[in-house]
Amino acid sequence: MKRATRGSTLNRVEGSRPTFEVRIHGRGGQGVVTAAELLSVAAFDEGRHAQAFPSFGSERTGAPVVSFCRFGDTPIRTREPIAEPDALIVQDPTLLHQVDLFAGLRPQGYVLINSSRDFSELGLDELSERFRPERLLSVPATELAREHVGRPMPNAALLGGFAALTGALRLDSVIAAIRERFRGAVGERNAAAAAACFHEVERERAVVTGA
Protein backbone atom coordinates (compact mmCIF):
# COMPACT_ATOMS: atom_id res chain seq x y z
CA MET A 1 0.00 0.00 0.00
CA LYS A 2 2.84 2.37 -0.78
CA ARG A 3 1.78 5.85 -1.66
CA ALA A 4 3.02 6.78 -5.07
CA THR A 5 2.31 10.42 -4.36
CA ARG A 6 4.77 10.64 -1.51
CA GLY A 7 8.37 10.36 -2.65
CA SER A 8 11.53 10.39 -0.63
CA THR A 9 13.65 13.46 -0.06
CA LEU A 10 16.61 11.10 -0.24
CA ASN A 11 15.89 9.21 -3.44
CA ARG A 12 15.88 12.26 -5.63
CA VAL A 13 14.76 12.27 -9.17
CA GLU A 14 17.68 12.63 -11.58
CA GLY A 15 18.37 16.29 -12.29
CA SER A 16 16.11 17.59 -9.54
CA ARG A 17 17.40 20.15 -7.07
CA PRO A 18 17.90 18.99 -3.50
CA THR A 19 15.65 20.26 -0.72
CA PHE A 20 16.64 23.77 0.35
CA GLU A 21 16.24 24.56 4.04
CA VAL A 22 15.80 28.05 5.47
CA ARG A 23 15.72 29.09 9.10
CA ILE A 24 14.40 32.53 10.01
CA HIS A 25 15.23 34.22 13.30
CA GLY A 26 13.51 37.28 14.67
CA ARG A 27 11.33 38.52 17.47
CA GLY A 28 7.63 38.08 18.11
CA GLY A 29 5.77 40.78 16.16
CA GLN A 30 8.27 40.99 13.28
CA GLY A 31 6.40 38.60 11.02
CA VAL A 32 8.87 35.73 11.38
CA VAL A 33 6.21 33.07 10.92
CA THR A 34 4.62 34.95 8.02
CA ALA A 35 8.02 35.17 6.31
CA ALA A 36 8.40 31.37 6.29
CA GLU A 37 4.82 31.02 5.07
CA LEU A 38 5.51 33.49 2.22
CA LEU A 39 8.66 31.63 1.17
CA SER A 40 6.67 28.39 1.02
CA VAL A 41 3.98 30.03 -1.11
CA ALA A 42 6.64 31.48 -3.44
CA ALA A 43 8.17 28.02 -3.84
CA PHE A 44 4.70 26.53 -4.39
CA ASP A 45 4.05 29.15 -7.08
CA GLU A 46 7.20 27.88 -8.81
CA GLY A 47 5.67 24.40 -8.82
CA ARG A 48 7.82 23.09 -6.04
CA HIS A 49 7.01 21.22 -2.87
CA ALA A 50 7.30 23.38 0.22
CA GLN A 51 6.74 23.17 3.93
CA ALA A 52 6.78 26.06 6.41
CA PHE A 53 6.24 25.91 10.14
CA PRO A 54 6.92 28.01 13.22
CA SER A 55 8.89 27.12 16.31
CA PHE A 56 5.60 25.95 17.70
CA GLY A 57 3.77 28.21 20.03
CA SER A 58 6.49 30.23 21.70
CA GLU A 59 5.56 33.42 19.86
CA ARG A 60 5.27 36.37 22.21
CA THR A 61 5.86 39.97 21.26
CA GLY A 62 9.57 40.67 21.57
CA ALA A 63 10.60 37.11 22.39
CA PRO A 64 13.05 35.31 20.12
CA VAL A 65 11.07 33.41 17.47
CA VAL A 66 12.24 30.91 14.88
CA SER A 67 10.44 29.71 11.79
CA PHE A 68 11.41 27.20 9.14
CA CYS A 69 10.86 26.63 5.44
CA ARG A 70 11.90 23.68 3.29
CA PHE A 71 11.34 23.52 -0.44
CA GLY A 72 12.38 21.16 -3.18
CA ASP A 73 11.35 19.22 -6.26
CA THR A 74 10.16 16.14 -4.37
CA PRO A 75 7.52 15.79 -1.64
CA ILE A 76 8.80 16.72 1.81
CA ARG A 77 8.03 14.15 4.49
CA THR A 78 10.24 14.98 7.46
CA ARG A 79 8.73 17.13 10.22
CA GLU A 80 11.81 17.86 12.30
CA PRO A 81 12.97 21.44 12.87
CA ILE A 82 15.76 22.57 10.55
CA ALA A 83 19.04 21.97 12.38
CA GLU A 84 21.40 22.33 9.38
CA PRO A 85 20.03 25.18 7.28
CA ASP A 86 21.17 26.10 3.78
CA ALA A 87 20.25 29.69 4.54
CA LEU A 88 19.61 31.87 7.56
CA ILE A 89 17.56 35.04 7.60
CA VAL A 90 18.11 37.18 10.69
CA GLN A 91 15.36 39.75 11.04
CA ASP A 92 16.68 41.27 14.26
CA PRO A 93 20.44 41.84 14.72
CA THR A 94 20.01 42.23 18.50
CA LEU A 95 19.60 38.44 18.56
CA LEU A 96 23.25 38.06 17.59
CA HIS A 97 24.33 38.13 21.21
CA GLN A 98 21.36 36.23 22.62
CA VAL A 99 20.76 33.20 20.43
CA ASP A 100 23.19 30.83 18.69
CA LEU A 101 21.93 31.92 15.29
CA PHE A 102 24.52 30.15 13.18
CA ALA A 103 24.21 26.70 14.78
CA GLY A 104 24.32 23.99 12.16
CA LEU A 105 24.69 26.33 9.14
CA ARG A 106 25.97 24.30 6.21
CA PRO A 107 29.51 25.12 4.99
CA GLN A 108 28.11 26.45 1.69
CA GLY A 109 25.32 28.27 3.55
CA TYR A 110 23.92 31.75 3.08
CA VAL A 111 23.31 34.36 5.78
CA LEU A 112 21.20 37.46 5.35
CA ILE A 113 21.13 39.83 8.32
CA ASN A 114 18.84 42.81 8.67
CA SER A 115 21.30 45.56 9.59
CA SER A 116 22.82 48.72 8.20
CA ARG A 117 26.18 47.54 9.55
CA ASP A 118 28.37 45.10 7.68
CA PHE A 119 29.58 41.78 9.08
CA SER A 120 32.79 43.27 10.38
CA GLU A 121 30.94 46.04 12.20
CA LEU A 122 28.59 43.44 13.62
CA GLY A 123 31.59 41.60 15.07
CA LEU A 124 31.15 38.66 12.72
CA ASP A 125 34.60 38.54 11.10
CA GLU A 126 35.02 35.02 12.42
CA LEU A 127 31.96 33.97 10.43
CA SER A 128 33.48 35.32 7.21
CA GLU A 129 36.42 32.96 7.76
CA ARG A 130 34.26 29.88 8.33
CA PHE A 131 31.83 30.42 5.48
CA ARG A 132 31.92 31.72 1.93
CA PRO A 133 32.08 35.49 2.47
CA GLU A 134 30.19 36.34 -0.72
CA ARG A 135 27.23 34.41 0.74
CA LEU A 136 27.14 36.50 3.94
CA LEU A 137 25.39 39.82 3.60
CA SER A 138 23.64 42.40 5.70
CA VAL A 139 21.00 44.67 4.28
CA PRO A 140 19.12 47.57 5.93
CA ALA A 141 15.70 45.92 5.57
CA THR A 142 14.07 47.86 8.41
CA GLU A 143 15.03 51.14 6.71
CA LEU A 144 13.75 49.83 3.36
CA ALA A 145 10.50 48.82 5.07
CA ARG A 146 10.14 52.25 6.69
CA GLU A 147 10.65 53.84 3.30
CA HIS A 148 8.33 51.61 1.27
CA VAL A 149 5.85 50.18 3.79
CA GLY A 150 5.86 53.02 6.28
CA ARG A 151 6.39 50.60 9.14
CA PRO A 152 9.55 48.95 10.50
CA MET A 153 8.45 45.45 9.36
CA PRO A 154 11.51 43.91 7.67
CA ASN A 155 10.12 40.47 6.82
CA ALA A 156 8.82 40.96 3.29
CA ALA A 157 11.81 43.08 2.27
CA LEU A 158 14.23 40.41 3.46
CA LEU A 159 12.52 37.81 1.27
CA GLY A 160 13.41 39.88 -1.78
CA GLY A 161 16.98 40.01 -0.45
CA PHE A 162 16.89 36.25 0.05
CA ALA A 163 15.93 35.73 -3.59
CA ALA A 164 18.86 37.89 -4.71
CA LEU A 165 21.38 36.32 -2.33
CA THR A 166 20.57 32.66 -2.90
CA GLY A 167 18.90 32.50 -6.31
CA ALA A 168 16.88 29.67 -4.77
CA LEU A 169 13.58 31.44 -5.55
CA ARG A 170 12.68 34.11 -8.08
CA LEU A 171 11.82 37.67 -7.09
CA ASP A 172 8.57 37.54 -9.06
CA SER A 173 7.32 34.51 -7.12
CA VAL A 174 8.27 36.16 -3.81
CA ILE A 175 6.34 39.26 -4.88
CA ALA A 176 3.37 37.16 -6.01
CA ALA A 177 3.33 35.45 -2.59
CA ILE A 178 3.41 38.84 -0.82
CA ARG A 179 0.53 40.16 -2.96
CA GLU A 180 -1.46 37.00 -2.31
CA ARG A 181 -1.04 37.35 1.46
CA PHE A 182 -1.50 41.13 1.75
CA ARG A 183 -4.14 42.50 -0.58
CA GLY A 184 -4.28 46.04 -1.83
CA ALA A 185 -1.95 48.84 -0.87
CA VAL A 186 -0.24 46.93 1.96
CA GLY A 187 0.68 44.20 -0.50
CA GLU A 188 1.97 46.68 -3.06
CA ARG A 189 4.09 48.48 -0.48
CA ASN A 190 5.60 45.24 0.83
CA ALA A 191 6.20 44.08 -2.73
CA ALA A 192 8.05 47.36 -3.40
CA ALA A 193 10.15 46.81 -0.25
CA ALA A 194 11.00 43.27 -1.41
CA ALA A 195 12.01 44.53 -4.85
CA ALA A 196 14.13 47.31 -3.35
CA CYS A 197 15.85 44.84 -1.03
CA PHE A 198 16.44 42.48 -3.97
CA HIS A 199 18.23 45.19 -5.90
CA GLU A 200 20.18 46.36 -2.85
CA VAL A 201 21.46 42.82 -2.25
CA GLU A 202 22.31 42.45 -5.95
CA ARG A 203 24.28 45.70 -5.76
CA GLU A 204 26.12 44.58 -2.59
CA ARG A 205 26.88 41.20 -4.14
CA ALA A 206 28.35 42.87 -7.20
CA VAL A 207 30.66 44.83 -4.91
CA VAL A 208 31.72 41.73 -2.95
CA THR A 209 32.28 39.50 -5.96
CA GLY A 210 33.77 42.32 -8.02
CA ALA A 211 31.35 41.52 -10.83
Add this chain to the structure above:
Amino acid sequence: MLRQLEGSAAVAETVGLCRPEVVCAYPISPQTHIVEGLSDLVRAGRLGSCEYVTVESEFAALSVCIGASATGARTYTATASQGLLYMAEALYNASGLGLPIVMTVANRAIGAPINIWNDHSDAMSQRDCGWIQLYAEDNQEAADLHVQAFSLAERLSLPVMVCMDGFVLTHAYERVDLPTAEQVDAFLPPFEPRQVLDPADPVTIGAMVGPEAFAEVKYLAHAKQMQALDAIPEVAAEFERAFGRPSGGLVRGYRAEDAETIVIGLGSVLGTIEDTVDELREDGVKIGALAIKSFRPFPLEEVRAALAGAKRVVVLEKALAVGIGGIVSANVRMALSGIALHGYTVIAGLGGRPITRRSLRALFEQAIEDRLEPLTFLDLDRERVEAELERMASGGRSGPHAENILRESGIVGARSH
Protein backbone atom coordinates in the same frame (compact mmCIF):
# COMPACT_ATOMS: atom_id res chain seq x y z
CA MET B 1 -7.50 22.67 -6.37
CA LEU B 2 -3.87 22.55 -5.26
CA ARG B 3 -3.11 25.27 -2.74
CA GLN B 4 -0.30 26.11 -0.35
CA LEU B 5 -2.01 26.74 2.96
CA GLU B 6 -1.98 26.19 6.68
CA GLY B 7 -3.22 22.81 7.92
CA SER B 8 -5.89 24.47 10.04
CA ALA B 9 -7.18 26.41 7.03
CA ALA B 10 -7.27 23.23 4.93
CA VAL B 11 -9.35 21.50 7.62
CA ALA B 12 -11.70 24.47 8.10
CA GLU B 13 -12.30 24.72 4.33
CA THR B 14 -12.89 20.99 4.02
CA VAL B 15 -15.24 20.80 6.99
CA GLY B 16 -17.10 23.70 5.40
CA LEU B 17 -17.47 21.68 2.19
CA CYS B 18 -19.06 18.89 4.24
CA ARG B 19 -21.99 21.27 4.90
CA PRO B 20 -22.19 21.12 8.70
CA GLU B 21 -25.45 22.45 10.09
CA VAL B 22 -24.16 23.19 13.58
CA VAL B 23 -20.62 24.05 14.60
CA CYS B 24 -20.03 24.55 18.29
CA ALA B 25 -16.54 24.88 19.68
CA TYR B 26 -14.46 26.54 22.32
CA PRO B 27 -11.01 27.81 21.28
CA ILE B 28 -7.86 26.18 22.63
CA SER B 29 -4.35 26.07 21.14
CA PRO B 30 -3.43 24.54 18.75
CA GLN B 31 -6.98 23.97 17.46
CA THR B 32 -8.04 27.62 17.46
CA HIS B 33 -7.25 28.48 13.83
CA ILE B 34 -9.62 25.73 12.67
CA VAL B 35 -12.67 27.03 14.50
CA GLU B 36 -11.75 30.63 13.69
CA GLY B 37 -11.68 29.60 10.04
CA LEU B 38 -15.11 28.02 10.32
CA SER B 39 -16.54 31.00 12.14
CA ASP B 40 -15.30 33.18 9.24
CA LEU B 41 -17.02 30.87 6.75
CA VAL B 42 -20.30 31.01 8.68
CA ARG B 43 -20.13 34.79 9.10
CA ALA B 44 -19.43 35.21 5.39
CA GLY B 45 -22.59 33.24 4.69
CA ARG B 46 -20.71 30.52 2.84
CA LEU B 47 -22.23 27.70 4.91
CA GLY B 48 -25.88 28.52 4.26
CA SER B 49 -28.01 28.14 7.35
CA CYS B 50 -25.19 26.59 9.42
CA GLU B 51 -25.33 27.84 12.98
CA TYR B 52 -22.08 28.64 14.79
CA VAL B 53 -22.73 28.44 18.52
CA THR B 54 -20.31 30.10 20.93
CA VAL B 55 -20.17 28.67 24.42
CA GLU B 56 -18.21 29.10 27.64
CA SER B 57 -16.34 25.80 27.78
CA GLU B 58 -15.49 22.56 26.01
CA PHE B 59 -17.98 20.71 28.17
CA ALA B 60 -20.67 23.03 26.85
CA ALA B 61 -19.36 22.79 23.30
CA LEU B 62 -19.76 19.03 23.12
CA SER B 63 -23.03 19.15 25.04
CA VAL B 64 -24.46 21.53 22.44
CA CYS B 65 -23.15 19.21 19.73
CA ILE B 66 -24.96 16.29 21.37
CA GLY B 67 -28.22 18.22 21.42
CA ALA B 68 -27.77 19.41 17.85
CA SER B 69 -26.87 15.97 16.54
CA ALA B 70 -29.90 14.44 18.29
CA THR B 71 -32.15 16.79 16.32
CA GLY B 72 -30.64 15.41 13.11
CA ALA B 73 -28.16 18.18 12.34
CA ARG B 74 -24.74 17.41 10.88
CA THR B 75 -22.55 18.58 13.73
CA TYR B 76 -18.88 19.44 14.11
CA THR B 77 -16.52 20.56 16.84
CA ALA B 78 -12.78 20.67 17.53
CA THR B 79 -10.59 20.71 20.60
CA ALA B 80 -7.25 19.70 22.10
CA SER B 81 -5.50 18.75 25.30
CA GLN B 82 -7.22 19.91 28.50
CA GLY B 83 -10.22 20.83 26.37
CA LEU B 84 -10.69 17.20 25.37
CA LEU B 85 -10.38 16.17 29.03
CA TYR B 86 -12.97 18.74 29.98
CA MET B 87 -15.28 17.06 27.45
CA ALA B 88 -14.68 13.60 28.90
CA GLU B 89 -18.15 12.99 30.36
CA ALA B 90 -19.89 14.30 27.26
CA LEU B 91 -17.62 12.18 25.01
CA TYR B 92 -19.08 9.02 26.54
CA ASN B 93 -22.58 10.42 26.15
CA ALA B 94 -22.08 11.21 22.47
CA SER B 95 -20.84 7.70 21.70
CA GLY B 96 -23.23 5.96 24.11
CA LEU B 97 -26.15 7.67 22.40
CA GLY B 98 -24.74 6.82 18.96
CA LEU B 99 -24.56 10.42 17.71
CA PRO B 100 -22.45 10.90 14.56
CA ILE B 101 -20.55 14.03 15.62
CA VAL B 102 -17.22 14.72 13.94
CA MET B 103 -14.48 16.35 15.99
CA THR B 104 -10.94 17.39 15.16
CA VAL B 105 -8.43 16.82 17.93
CA ALA B 106 -5.34 18.97 17.38
CA ASN B 107 -3.17 16.71 19.48
CA ARG B 108 -1.41 18.40 22.35
CA ALA B 109 0.19 17.35 25.64
CA ILE B 110 -1.66 17.35 28.93
CA GLY B 111 -0.47 19.16 32.07
CA ALA B 112 0.85 19.39 34.60
CA PRO B 113 3.36 20.73 33.84
CA ILE B 114 1.38 22.93 31.49
CA ASN B 115 2.60 22.53 27.92
CA ILE B 116 0.90 23.62 24.72
CA TRP B 117 3.01 21.54 22.32
CA ASN B 118 2.25 18.35 20.45
CA ASP B 119 2.01 14.80 21.66
CA HIS B 120 -0.81 12.22 21.72
CA SER B 121 -1.61 12.25 25.45
CA ASP B 122 -4.99 13.90 24.90
CA ALA B 123 -6.48 11.53 22.32
CA MET B 124 -4.87 8.46 23.90
CA SER B 125 -6.47 9.32 27.24
CA GLN B 126 -9.89 9.08 25.56
CA ARG B 127 -9.18 5.99 23.47
CA ASP B 128 -11.85 3.94 25.20
CA CYS B 129 -14.66 6.48 25.21
CA GLY B 130 -16.40 4.86 22.25
CA TRP B 131 -15.39 7.30 19.50
CA ILE B 132 -13.69 6.18 16.33
CA GLN B 133 -10.16 7.63 16.28
CA LEU B 134 -8.40 8.32 12.98
CA TYR B 135 -4.85 9.75 12.75
CA ALA B 136 -3.64 11.99 9.91
CA GLU B 137 -0.07 11.80 8.61
CA ASP B 138 -0.06 15.09 6.73
CA ASN B 139 -2.37 17.99 6.00
CA GLN B 140 -3.74 16.45 2.82
CA GLU B 141 -4.82 13.46 4.82
CA ALA B 142 -6.10 15.63 7.68
CA ALA B 143 -8.39 17.40 5.21
CA ASP B 144 -9.44 14.19 3.44
CA LEU B 145 -10.17 12.34 6.68
CA HIS B 146 -12.83 14.88 7.60
CA VAL B 147 -14.81 14.07 4.47
CA GLN B 148 -14.43 10.38 5.27
CA ALA B 149 -15.25 10.96 8.94
CA PHE B 150 -18.71 12.40 8.25
CA SER B 151 -19.43 9.50 5.91
CA LEU B 152 -18.30 6.92 8.47
CA ALA B 153 -19.99 8.59 11.41
CA GLU B 154 -23.34 8.79 9.66
CA ARG B 155 -23.08 5.28 8.18
CA LEU B 156 -22.43 3.75 11.61
CA SER B 157 -24.17 6.30 13.82
CA LEU B 158 -20.99 6.76 15.84
CA PRO B 159 -18.91 9.84 16.63
CA VAL B 160 -15.48 10.18 14.98
CA MET B 161 -12.36 11.99 16.15
CA VAL B 162 -9.91 13.06 13.47
CA CYS B 163 -6.57 13.41 15.23
CA MET B 164 -3.93 15.68 13.70
CA ASP B 165 -0.69 16.70 15.35
CA GLY B 166 -0.99 20.10 16.96
CA PHE B 167 1.38 22.75 15.56
CA VAL B 168 3.31 20.11 13.55
CA LEU B 169 0.34 19.86 11.19
CA THR B 170 -2.16 22.51 12.29
CA HIS B 171 0.36 25.33 11.89
CA ALA B 172 2.34 23.91 8.96
CA TYR B 173 1.98 25.35 5.48
CA GLU B 174 2.11 22.71 2.78
CA ARG B 175 0.33 21.87 -0.44
CA VAL B 176 -3.16 20.51 -0.10
CA ASP B 177 -5.48 19.52 -2.91
CA LEU B 178 -8.82 20.85 -1.73
CA PRO B 179 -11.85 19.18 -3.26
CA THR B 180 -14.67 21.11 -4.89
CA ALA B 181 -18.12 21.46 -3.35
CA GLU B 182 -19.53 19.28 -6.16
CA GLN B 183 -17.05 16.49 -5.44
CA VAL B 184 -17.84 16.50 -1.73
CA ASP B 185 -21.58 16.70 -2.35
CA ALA B 186 -21.35 13.68 -4.63
CA PHE B 187 -19.39 11.75 -2.02
CA LEU B 188 -21.30 12.80 1.07
CA PRO B 189 -25.10 12.65 0.80
CA PRO B 190 -27.23 14.74 3.18
CA PHE B 191 -27.33 13.35 6.74
CA GLU B 192 -30.17 10.90 7.34
CA PRO B 193 -30.22 10.35 11.09
CA ARG B 194 -30.99 6.92 12.56
CA GLN B 195 -32.70 8.62 15.48
CA VAL B 196 -34.05 12.13 15.74
CA LEU B 197 -35.72 14.35 18.32
CA ASP B 198 -38.78 15.56 16.48
CA PRO B 199 -41.70 17.26 18.27
CA ALA B 200 -44.04 15.77 15.64
CA ASP B 201 -42.89 12.26 16.45
CA PRO B 202 -41.59 12.28 20.03
CA VAL B 203 -39.05 9.72 21.20
CA THR B 204 -36.71 9.47 24.17
CA ILE B 205 -32.97 9.40 23.56
CA GLY B 206 -30.84 8.69 26.60
CA ALA B 207 -33.16 6.67 28.83
CA MET B 208 -31.81 5.08 32.01
CA VAL B 209 -30.79 1.47 31.40
CA GLY B 210 -30.45 -0.96 34.30
CA PRO B 211 -28.48 -4.18 34.72
CA GLU B 212 -31.03 -6.02 32.58
CA ALA B 213 -29.93 -4.30 29.35
CA PHE B 214 -26.79 -2.21 29.95
CA ALA B 215 -24.33 -4.86 28.76
CA GLU B 216 -26.35 -5.37 25.57
CA VAL B 217 -26.30 -1.66 24.72
CA LYS B 218 -22.55 -1.51 25.41
CA TYR B 219 -22.02 -4.65 23.31
CA LEU B 220 -23.78 -2.91 20.43
CA ALA B 221 -21.31 -0.02 20.71
CA HIS B 222 -18.50 -2.55 20.37
CA ALA B 223 -20.28 -4.34 17.51
CA LYS B 224 -20.55 -1.02 15.64
CA GLN B 225 -16.83 -0.38 16.07
CA MET B 226 -16.20 -3.88 14.70
CA GLN B 227 -18.39 -2.92 11.72
CA ALA B 228 -16.16 0.14 11.38
CA LEU B 229 -13.23 -2.22 10.69
CA ASP B 230 -15.02 -2.99 7.41
CA ALA B 231 -16.47 0.47 6.87
CA ILE B 232 -13.19 2.40 7.26
CA PRO B 233 -11.41 0.65 4.35
CA GLU B 234 -14.63 0.76 2.29
CA VAL B 235 -14.96 4.51 2.76
CA ALA B 236 -11.24 4.96 2.04
CA ALA B 237 -11.58 2.97 -1.19
CA GLU B 238 -14.65 4.97 -2.24
CA PHE B 239 -12.74 8.14 -1.44
CA GLU B 240 -9.80 7.08 -3.58
CA ARG B 241 -12.13 6.30 -6.48
CA ALA B 242 -13.90 9.65 -6.14
CA PHE B 243 -10.91 11.91 -5.43
CA GLY B 244 -8.06 10.02 -7.08
CA ARG B 245 -5.74 9.79 -4.11
CA PRO B 246 -5.29 7.35 -1.24
CA SER B 247 -6.13 8.63 2.23
CA GLY B 248 -7.17 6.97 5.45
CA GLY B 249 -7.84 3.26 5.85
CA LEU B 250 -6.84 1.09 8.78
CA VAL B 251 -3.06 0.72 8.35
CA ARG B 252 -0.46 1.59 5.71
CA GLY B 253 2.80 -0.23 5.25
CA TYR B 254 5.98 1.43 3.97
CA ARG B 255 8.74 -0.84 2.62
CA ALA B 256 7.40 -3.37 5.11
CA GLU B 257 6.91 -6.41 2.86
CA ASP B 258 10.34 -7.95 3.41
CA ALA B 259 11.27 -5.98 6.52
CA GLU B 260 12.84 -7.74 9.49
CA THR B 261 12.33 -4.63 11.61
CA ILE B 262 9.04 -2.75 11.48
CA VAL B 263 8.51 0.61 13.12
CA ILE B 264 4.94 1.43 14.10
CA GLY B 265 3.75 4.99 14.55
CA LEU B 266 0.68 7.22 14.36
CA GLY B 267 0.30 10.61 12.74
CA SER B 268 2.81 13.06 11.30
CA VAL B 269 5.92 11.33 12.68
CA LEU B 270 5.56 8.73 9.91
CA GLY B 271 7.16 11.17 7.44
CA THR B 272 10.33 11.42 9.49
CA ILE B 273 10.27 7.66 10.11
CA GLU B 274 10.00 6.98 6.36
CA ASP B 275 12.96 9.24 5.55
CA THR B 276 14.98 7.33 8.17
CA VAL B 277 13.81 3.98 6.79
CA ASP B 278 15.03 5.07 3.34
CA GLU B 279 18.44 6.03 4.77
CA LEU B 280 18.83 2.62 6.42
CA ARG B 281 17.52 0.80 3.34
CA GLU B 282 20.29 2.44 1.34
CA ASP B 283 22.69 0.72 3.74
CA GLY B 284 20.98 -2.58 3.06
CA VAL B 285 19.01 -2.76 6.32
CA LYS B 286 15.69 -4.57 5.99
CA ILE B 287 13.51 -2.09 7.81
CA GLY B 288 10.04 -0.77 7.13
CA ALA B 289 7.23 1.14 8.78
CA LEU B 290 3.59 0.63 9.56
CA ALA B 291 1.25 3.58 10.06
CA ILE B 292 -1.74 2.86 12.24
CA LYS B 293 -4.45 5.09 10.79
CA SER B 294 -7.35 3.88 12.88
CA PHE B 295 -6.55 3.48 16.55
CA ARG B 296 -10.22 2.89 17.47
CA PRO B 297 -11.33 0.47 16.26
CA PHE B 298 -7.89 -1.14 16.51
CA PRO B 299 -7.11 -3.21 13.41
CA LEU B 300 -5.78 -6.32 15.15
CA GLU B 301 -5.83 -8.51 12.03
CA GLU B 302 -4.13 -5.99 9.77
CA VAL B 303 -1.40 -5.27 12.31
CA ARG B 304 -0.89 -8.99 12.83
CA ALA B 305 -0.63 -9.60 9.10
CA ALA B 306 1.83 -6.74 8.64
CA LEU B 307 4.09 -8.02 11.42
CA ALA B 308 3.84 -11.74 10.64
CA GLY B 309 7.15 -11.92 8.75
CA ALA B 310 9.14 -9.51 10.93
CA LYS B 311 11.74 -10.31 13.58
CA ARG B 312 11.13 -7.26 15.71
CA VAL B 313 8.76 -4.36 16.11
CA VAL B 314 9.52 -0.89 17.44
CA VAL B 315 6.42 0.97 18.57
CA LEU B 316 7.06 4.71 18.64
CA GLU B 317 4.54 6.41 20.91
CA LYS B 318 3.82 10.06 21.57
CA ALA B 319 2.10 9.29 24.85
CA LEU B 320 3.10 7.65 28.11
CA ALA B 321 1.01 5.36 30.27
CA VAL B 322 2.65 6.28 33.56
CA GLY B 323 3.28 3.10 35.55
CA ILE B 324 3.59 0.75 32.58
CA GLY B 325 4.89 2.60 29.51
CA GLY B 326 3.27 2.07 26.15
CA ILE B 327 -0.36 2.43 25.11
CA VAL B 328 -0.10 1.64 21.40
CA SER B 329 2.38 -1.14 22.28
CA ALA B 330 -0.13 -2.83 24.55
CA ASN B 331 -2.61 -2.87 21.68
CA VAL B 332 0.03 -4.11 19.23
CA ARG B 333 0.85 -6.94 21.62
CA MET B 334 -2.79 -8.09 21.52
CA ALA B 335 -2.37 -8.41 17.76
CA LEU B 336 0.70 -10.59 18.27
CA SER B 337 -0.82 -13.34 20.39
CA GLY B 338 1.09 -16.49 19.43
CA ILE B 339 3.67 -14.68 17.27
CA ALA B 340 7.17 -14.54 18.76
CA LEU B 341 9.09 -11.39 17.94
CA HIS B 342 11.08 -8.82 19.86
CA GLY B 343 8.96 -5.86 20.86
CA TYR B 344 10.25 -2.45 21.85
CA THR B 345 8.30 0.48 23.16
CA VAL B 346 9.76 3.92 22.52
CA ILE B 347 8.27 7.00 24.12
CA ALA B 348 9.13 9.97 21.91
CA GLY B 349 8.13 13.54 21.20
CA LEU B 350 6.45 14.24 24.55
CA GLY B 351 5.39 17.86 24.98
CA GLY B 352 6.68 18.82 21.53
CA ARG B 353 10.26 17.49 21.79
CA PRO B 354 11.40 17.24 18.16
CA ILE B 355 11.79 13.73 16.79
CA THR B 356 14.82 13.93 14.53
CA ARG B 357 16.13 11.61 11.84
CA ARG B 358 19.45 11.51 13.64
CA SER B 359 17.86 10.22 16.86
CA LEU B 360 15.59 7.81 15.00
CA ARG B 361 18.50 6.36 13.06
CA ALA B 362 20.51 5.73 16.22
CA LEU B 363 17.42 4.24 17.84
CA PHE B 364 16.64 1.90 14.95
CA GLU B 365 20.27 0.78 14.77
CA GLN B 366 20.13 -0.18 18.43
CA ALA B 367 16.86 -2.02 17.85
CA ILE B 368 18.30 -3.96 14.89
CA GLU B 369 21.09 -5.18 17.14
CA ASP B 370 18.51 -5.97 19.83
CA ARG B 371 20.36 -3.69 22.23
CA LEU B 372 17.29 -1.58 22.98
CA GLU B 373 15.62 -1.59 26.39
CA PRO B 374 12.05 -2.91 26.25
CA LEU B 375 10.92 0.58 27.26
CA THR B 376 13.05 3.43 25.91
CA PHE B 377 12.59 7.20 26.24
CA LEU B 378 14.00 8.83 23.10
CA ASP B 379 16.50 11.64 23.80
CA LEU B 380 15.80 11.63 27.53
CA ASP B 381 18.33 13.69 29.49
CA ARG B 382 19.32 11.05 32.06
CA GLU B 383 21.64 13.40 33.95
CA ARG B 384 18.91 15.87 34.74
CA VAL B 385 16.54 13.10 35.79
CA GLU B 386 19.15 11.42 38.01
CA ALA B 387 20.00 14.75 39.65
CA GLU B 388 16.36 15.31 40.51
CA LEU B 389 15.93 11.76 41.84
CA GLU B 390 18.98 12.30 44.04
CA ARG B 391 17.67 15.60 45.28
CA MET B 392 14.41 13.89 46.21
CA ALA B 393 16.21 11.02 47.93
CA SER B 394 18.20 13.45 50.06
CA GLY B 395 15.00 14.14 51.97
CA GLY B 396 13.50 17.37 53.13
CA ARG B 397 11.78 19.92 50.96
CA SER B 398 13.29 19.20 47.54
CA GLY B 399 10.74 21.37 45.73
CA PRO B 400 8.64 20.95 42.59
CA HIS B 401 10.11 18.75 39.83
CA ALA B 402 9.24 20.95 36.86
CA GLU B 403 10.82 24.07 38.32
CA ASN B 404 13.88 22.14 39.49
CA ILE B 405 14.44 20.66 36.03
CA LEU B 406 13.99 24.08 34.40
CA ARG B 407 16.55 25.57 36.76
CA GLU B 408 19.00 22.71 36.04
CA SER B 409 18.53 23.44 32.34
CA GLY B 410 19.48 27.07 32.86
CA ILE B 411 16.05 28.29 31.83
CA VAL B 412 15.31 31.61 33.45
CA GLY B 413 12.34 32.25 35.66
CA ALA B 414 12.61 29.20 37.89
CA ARG B 415 13.16 30.18 41.52
CA SER B 416 15.87 28.29 43.35
CA HIS B 417 15.20 26.46 46.61
